[in-house]
Amino acid sequence: MQAALTLLRCLGREGPTLAGVVAWQARRAPERLALSDGTKDLTYGELHARVQERAQAWRGAHPPGTLVGLECGGGQVAFVVDLLAGLRLGWRVVPLAPGRADMGLASPPPSSSPPVAGRGGWVPPRAGRPVLMTSGSSGAARLVRSAVRPVAALRVAGALLDALRPHRDAGVVLPLPLWHGHGLATLALALGVGAPLHLRAGASLEAIWTTLETVDAEVLAVVPTVLHRLLAVPGNAPRLRVVLSGSAPLSPELAAATRARLGDVLFDAFGSTELGVLSLATPADLRAAPGSVGQPLPGATVRIAPDGRVLARGLLRRDWHPTGDLGVLDASGRLTLRGRADDLMMIGGENVWPAQLEAALLAVPGIVACAVLPVPCAEYGQRPVAFVEGDVDEAALHAFAQSQWPRRLRPVRWVLRPLPRTPLGKVARGDLRSGLG
Structure with a gap:
């Protein structure tokens, strides 16, 4: 009860943002490690002091509510x-990937600029919020202006905390950028429970394994591409009990490989930038229904439209909103995705999900990534084209397709080359689609 009262007082003084949460953690245990990026460490007391200094220096630069772009290029701890200082000032802070500073947003003053006279002293509490950018796997980047629904957010957060059981002594390793929702959510999770967060975006696979072992990390947040690469090299993580995957489809094969290497520690979160986190597959879900993304979290609701599209509402949306995915719900309420709605193929009057063919291809020895997209066909309406990355030749692919699929499902063309990727490692399907002409 005393901790809750202290939290409320800190949020009242510093504002209801992560900056207020850090102020609370600094009151509780100022000497505890908050952030480390491998070269710079900050305790919670030091982090709170730095945020206060930066907020005072920036006071008056922009009015509350201003969209301010913050580029993630000057160091992760500094970012x-x-x-947190921008949130403390009430700004709507847009985390930007390096090279995205030309989005027409306001900019914070340079970090090296001296404080402006009259900007010192205590800053009144403000309620800023992060604003994310999205473009899916293609299209121009755009701002997501959805506001958090507090009750739904508390229910979702409570369910995640109950499943993942993070705590202040459980080190968290984050090898993902902070300009993405997955990275920001992990930041909020670690700061919320007062855990040390080890920021390792851009680190080598060997350095990530070394961090996991030397800091006795219990939680690792990844996307499937990073997880796949980590499992391909030696490494040990004796205290690891949660591997939280998200932001891209997790194949049953990768889930099984993770279980064999690290034990029953894998969780898979599903959501979107527009909707927030919607569901969580636990290790038990991934054993019982490989390939599913689990049941919707409390505070989120999912249903399947007649055409197979996944509709959801949750912590960012009160109304039903399409996720852009196709999927099915099983008898236990678990959601399994069947690919992106834009990529659904209609072949000979039959709905065919690219994910069905992609999952089969990923089982072919030598293939590390693939994507299947439709092209027009006079006979069947559409036929698939398969893009394949890996150590495999076209003759082996033809033989595999002939042994596994009827003629209408066999790719009319195989494209063997490295696949384009988004900064988070997803296959950039939009680039492939545009290349089909």
Whole structure:
């Protein structure tokens, strides 16, 4: 009860944002490690002091509510300080990937600029919020202006905390960028429970394994591409009990490989930038229904439209909103995705999900990534084209397709080359689609 009262007082003084949460953690245990990026460490007391200094220096630069772009190019610890200071000032802070500073947003003053006279002293509490950018796997980047629904957010957060059981002594390793929702959510999770967060975006696979072992990390947040690459090299993580995957489809094969290497520690979160986190597959879900993304979390609701599209509402949306995915719900309420709605193929009057063919291809020895897209066909309406990355030749692929699929499902063309990727490692299907002409 005392901790809750202290939290409320800190949020009242500093504002209801992550900056207020950090102020609370600094009151509780100022000497505890908050952030480390491998070269710079900050305790919670130091992080709170840095945020206060930056907020005072930036006071008056922009009015509350201003959309301010913050580029993630000056160091991860420094970025967190700037992010929290912007929230403390009431700005709507847009984390930007490096090279995205030309989005027409307001900019914070340079970190090296001296404080402006009259900007010192205590800053009144403000309620800023992060604003994310999205473009899916293609299209121009755009701002997501959805506001958090507090009750739904508390229910979702409570369910995640109950499933993942993070705590202040459980080190968290994050090898993902902070400009993406997965990275920001992990930042909020670690700061919320007062855990040390080890920021390792851009680190080598060997350095990530070394961090996991030397800091006795219990939680690792990844996307499937990073997880796949980590499992391909030696490494040990004796205390790891949660591997939280998200942001891209997790194949049953990768889930099984993770279980064999690390034990029953894998969780898979599903959501979107527009909707927030919607469901979580636990290790038990991934054993019982490989390939599913689990049941919807409390505070989120999912249903399947007649055409197979996944509709959802949750912590960012009160009304039903399409996720852009196709999927099915099983008898236990678990959601399994069947690919993106834009990529659904209609072959000979039959709905065919690219994910069905992609999952089969990924089982072919030598294939590390693939994507299947439709092209027009006079006979069947559409036929698939398969893009394949890996150590495999076209003759082996033809033989595999002939042994596994009827003629209408066999790719009319095989494209063997490295696949384009988004900054988070997803296959950039939009680039492939545009290349089909």
